[in-house]
Amino acid sequence: MSAEKKNLIQIQNEEESRRILENLKRIRHKIVVMSGKGGVGKSTVAANLAIALAKKGRKVGLLDMDLTGPNIPKMLGVEDARLFGSEEGILPVKVMDNLHVISSAYMLPHKEMAIIWRGPMKIGAIQQLLAQVYWGELDYLIIDLPPGTSDEPLSVAQSIPETDGAVIVTTPQEVSLLDIYKSMNFAEKLKMKIIGIIENMSGFVCPHCGERSDIFKSGGGKAAAERYKVPFLGSIPIDPKIVEDADAGKPFVTQEKDSEAARAFYKVVERIEEIVEGSKKKAPKRKR
Ligand SMILES: Nc1ncnc2c1ncn2[C@@H]1O[C@H](COP(=O)(O)OP(=O)(O)OP(=O)(O)O)[C@@H](O)[C@H]1O
Numbered sequence: 001m002s003a004e005k006k007n008l009i010q011i012q013n014e015e016e017s018r019r020i021l022e023n024l025k026r027i028r029h030k031i032v033v034m035s036g037k038g039g040v041g042k043s044t045v046a047a048n049l050a051i052a053l054a055k056k057g058r059k060v061g062l063l064d065m066d067l068t069g070p071n072i073p074k075m076l077g078v079e080d081a082r083l084f085g086s087e088e089g090i091l092p093v094k095v096m097d098n099l100h101v102i103s104s105a106y107m108l109p110h111k112e113m114a115i116i117w118r119g120p121m122k123i124g125a126i127q128q129l130l131a132q133v134y135w136g137e138l139d140y141l142i143i144d145l146p147p148g149t150s151d152e153p154l155s156v157a158q159s160i161p162e163t164d165g166a167v168i169v170t171t172p173q174e175v176s177l178l179d180i181y182k183s184m185n186f187a188e189k190l191k192m193k194i195i196g197i198i199e200n201m202s203g204f205v206c207p208h209c210g211e212r213s214d215i216f217k218s219g220g221g222k223a224a225a226e227r228y229k230v231p232f233l234g235s236i237p238i239d240p241k242i243v244e245d246a247d248a249g250k251p252f253v254t255q256e257k258d259s260e261a262a263r264a265f266y267k268v269v270e271r272i273e274e275i276v277e278g279s280k281k282k283a284p285k286r287k288r
């Protein structure tokens with residue numbers, strides 16, 4: 001590569017980094033949702049946390065950073081939305097007045113299309129998203145990472161400066177708990193604080209008789225949190241309605257707000273607010 005071209009790339013990168021910082025500095029709290037392995041419910045947790053925070057009156061953004069399997073827009077029923085630009089940048093898609101979402105899904109020409117992103121292209125796409133999307137002032141930005149702890153989620157996470165920390169999602173199976181080790185290492189590499197651990201798919205409450213069965217065991221997330229001396233944020237039970245609502249594009253925590261799982265999501269949100277905002281609530285509470 002010629003020296004001129006190298007310089008140009010460097011200038012573009014610097015300009016992009018500057019725009020990323022500029023864009024993200026209006027966001028009070030940035031929370032990364034991650035897990036050591038796939039399919040444990042990261043996107044479900046990210047989407048429902050964002051909605052629960054918005055329902056509590058916070059101004060929230062949800063950033064779907066899973067380039068190969070972006071499914072947040074479908075979960076929230078906004079997969080057919082299109083992106084529009086303004087003078088300030090690309091505008092995120094509205095889910096509620098105080099909840100907006102951006103996903104790489106919106107960069108695909110049609111929803112069934114899969115893009116085979118090569119390494120540098122991926123990072124380029126992510127940095128473009130971060131640099132060009134205009135969120136405005138936000139109380140919270142929830143970031144859904146791709147699964148695992150490989151180079152891909154690592155470079156995605158590295159593109160987001162100054163986060164409040166990571167929420168680790170796990171399931172109660174032992175194999176998933178082993179992955180918590182990897183997640184902790186991952187966060188350490190990024191010098192990212194661990195906000196805490198959520199145990200998802202923790203037990204099943206029979207909708208008919210109300211009896212609880214621990215299908216995948218339960219309590220492992222809490223035990224891991226104690227062992228690694230990080231906060232335990234709560235357990236979300238298995239609820240078939242979570243799958244049904246996600247497939248139908250309806251937000252679970254608002255659709256089934258009286259269910260045990262929805263109540264568990266709200267409790268987790270309270271814990272997260274306490275941890276990231278400290279004992280004093282800095283953000284003014286808006287009306288619900
Ligand atoms: N508590 C729960 N009860 C029932 N189903 C759930 C629960 N949590 C998640 N699911 C379902 O499990 C599946 C996987 O969830 P999700 O897509 O959120 O996982 P993920 O960790 O984001 O996956 P990936 O690693 O592929 O990004 C989805 O069908 C979702 O609806």
Ligand SMILES: [Mg+2]
Nearest residue numbers: 042043044066
């Ligand atoms: Mg996901």
